[in-house]
Amino acid sequence: MPIDVRKLIFSKTELRDTFEDYCRRKGLVNAMASIENYELVTLKSSDLEKESLSVTVNFVSPNPKRPITADLIEDEIVEALVTACKQLNIPLPRKGHKYIKPYKEGLMMTMGLNESAVRAMH
Helix, strand or coil: CCCEEEEEEECHHHHHHHHHHHHHHCCCCCCCCCEEEEEEEEEECCCCCCEEEEEEEEECCCCCCCCEEEEEEHHHHHHHHHHHHHHCCCCCCCCCEEEEEEECCEEEEEEEECHHHHHHHC
16 A cells, blocks of 8 residues: 655745744734744754754844744644645545655645555555
8 A cells, every 4th residue: 555645845935934923823912913034944863863843933123123023833833734734635545654854945734644544544
């Protein structure tokens, strides 16, 4: 039986909108603040075999001495992307493993179902 693998690529603009929406829905920032920019950071573990992503989302602040930021870890980034897909009616496998990595100026989310998960769906 084949293994199902899908890739979705999110542009810089789509990520900006996705992160802003996620931070507002989760109450991480004041609903009135608008996003200024975001920065993706690749974190390497001490054994150098595993990497993870994090993002710092910067919002417009009325006081430059007190910036408004929200830090998202990899699981939150995936949650934000999955939520964006649901809002756009993009079907995703519920049981599929989801991985993210930088791609050009955006992010790529890869989803895969192994043989047992594909069989369980049928």
